Amino acid sequence: MKINSITTKLGGSIMILFLVVLFPLMYTIDQLFTAFYVNQQKDQIKHFAAEYSTYISDVADVHSYHMFDMLSELMDADFFVFNKEGQILQSTVGSSFEKGTNVHDDLFQSIRNNQSAGMEYKADRESFFLAGHPIIVEDQVNGGLVVVSNMEEVNRSIEQVRFWLFISVVGALFIAIGFTFFVSRKLSSPLLQMEKATREIAKGNLKTNLEMAAKDEVGSLAAAITDLGRELEEYRTNRREFFANISHELRTPISYIKGYSKVLRDGLVQNEEEKNQYLRIIEEESARLTALINDLFELAKMEEGKLELHFEWLDVEDILNSAVKKVSLKASEKKIDVLLRPSADDPLLYTDGVRLEQILMNLIENAIRYSEPESTVEMYTKVEKHYIHLFIQDFGMGIPDEDAPYIFDRFYRVEKSRSRASGGTGLGLAIVKNLVELLGGDIELKSTSDKGTIFKLSFPIDKKGSVDG
Secondary structure, X not given: OOOOXXXXXXXXXXXXXXXXXXXXXXXXXXXXHHHHHHHHHHHHHHHHHHHHHHHOOOOOOHHHHOOHHHHHHHHOOEEEEEEOOOEEEEEOOOHHHOOOOEOOHHHHHHHXXXXXXXXXXXXXXXXXXXXXXXXXXXXXXXXXXXXXXXXXXXXXXXXXXXXXXHHHHHHHHHHHHHHHHXXXXXXXXHHHHHHHHHHHHHHOOOOOOOOOOOOOHHHHHHHHHHHHHHHHHHHHHHHHHHHHHHXXXXXXXXXXXXXXXHHHHOOOOOOHHHHHHHHHHHHHHHHHHHHHHHHHHHHHHHXXXXXXXXXXEXXXXXXXXXXXXXXXXXXXXXXXXXXXXXXXXXXXXXXOHHHHHHHHHHHHHHHHHOXXXXXXXXXXXXXXXXXXXXXXXXXXXXXXXXXXXXXOOOOOOOOHHHHHHOOOOOOHHHXXXXXXXXXXXXXXXXXXXXXXXXXXXXXXXXXHHHHHO
């Protein structure tokens, strides 16, 4: 396992957090237990001193001490009694507090003032706790009783507890290391899989499928990477098709222009009529090439979000009339009538008039292009709740059901040979769809083969809907 791997870093972070929590907790437990145990022992000694001091009626009466030896063995503690001058009269302690010696001044002063006393005392590398209580005779302090407890046993018990506490900490540490290793591997495994998948995507292997059972953010990220791979694969496929299509679309007019230009340059024409025919072909192919380049440029601007839009309140009927007038020449060439039937209650629309007119002209010209001569193209509107719907209907060749889902794709043609012969670039409907979406609208298609096609444009009437979509 690498030192700088995500598993190591994650495991190390968990362990550091565990230790940061564990050691202060263990220290606190140790201090609380030690304080509780020691204080409990001291309180018990003080209680004994207070209780047994009442049994002594006269510090000079040695018969009052007959029970001390028995109590000393029973309680595992020693006693000594001193008089009001501080001299020890009776003791079970031994050399530390022998009979006839004077009591410690701190104890003596407290008890003489009729106060209980407690103090720690060390002798011969041993620790003792002394709890003293005054002996009251006829409401006067006649001396004091001191209970002496050896704290070494208590300290040994505390050390024993600390030892087992340390063993518990070590055991918990090993368990934590194992648990941390398992958890870090479990948590980092999806990340490592995603890292491997993204490297595969970077190498060009876009068909990467990450299946994560988790429904959390990690699972969502894995799904996003899978979707990214699919989208990149689709983009690569579309790009390949786009370059193939654009190469073909450019090659055709360029080949015509090059071929007929060479014929004219070499003087291979028979007469003036043939020359004019070749020149007309060159002119038409140049116009087609220009239109194709313009459409590509405009489509690129739309997809990059660099197309400038100028929104304002406009009358829909005025835009419809303007579009019909501009396509009237093409319609008359095929003897097609373009009928306009606007609704009586058409509202004002907050939109870009130039772009909306471009959309309508593209759709009308498309309808004219694929309609039979001496037929009809109809345009009408309908207001419904918060939307206005614009319909462009033709009665031409129609679009087969299998082609309908792809009709707005770039360079997609229903009938390749007929479409190219009619002069289309294959980008018109792709541009229309992009423009409609930029204007905050929606476009739908309904078509039947050999019966005709209806394009339905829907735009929100309110300003916010029109601008933001």
